[in-house]
Amino acid sequence: MSQSTKKQGTSIVLFPLWVFIFCLCLNGCTVLNINSFHFGKLGKKEQGQAVKYEICSGKNMPERLQKIIEERKKKPGTFAYKNSKYTYLVVCYGEKSYSGYSVRVEQCWKDKEQLYLETQLIGPAAGEEVVETLTYPFLVVRCGRTELLCRIES
Numbered sequence: 001m002s003q004s005t006k007k008q009g010t011s012i013v014l015f016p017l018w019v020f021i022f023c024l025c026l027n028g029c030t031v032l033n034i035n036s037f038h039f040g041k042l043g044k045k046e047q048g049q050a051v052k053y054e055i056c057s058g059k060n061m062p063e064r065l066q067k068i069i070e071e072r073k074k075k076p077g078t079f080a081y082k083n084s085k086y087t088y089l090v091v092c093y094g095e096k097s098y099s100g101y102s103v104r105v106e107q108c109w110k111d112k113e114q115l116y117l118e119t120q121l122i123g124p125a126a127g128e129e130v131v132e133t134l135t136y137p138f139l140v141v142r143c144g145r146t147e148l149l150c151r152i153e154s
Contacts, residue, residue: 048109048116055105056088056140065140073136078152087146089117091154092138099131100124103139115148117141
């Protein structure tokens, strides 16, 4: 195989990557799939620093993030979404057959390398009246923009 053929093959492979990176830069936002960073229970923070965060609802989330959640909420999963001002950590618990579910933040902290979020799905309380209907419990946590790797445990 000649060197010009190798260069041409490399260019063909790299071109879509550059287009993708360029599109991300134009958009100003990133969506990171965190499922690959799902390591089991994080445990209690040992040498971390508490992170100030806010639980978000539709009114204080970017429209693009709302659309992504709408697409992904039917299946369990986690992801991070970043814009120029905030990092949003999202936990979706998938489809549930009954009402009465909520999601609670157990811990949110950071160390020098990572931002951590641990959540728990809370089912309907004993004796609570529930309705048989499809629900999609999820939680969105917003904190200041960070370049740290995000680890979410749900």
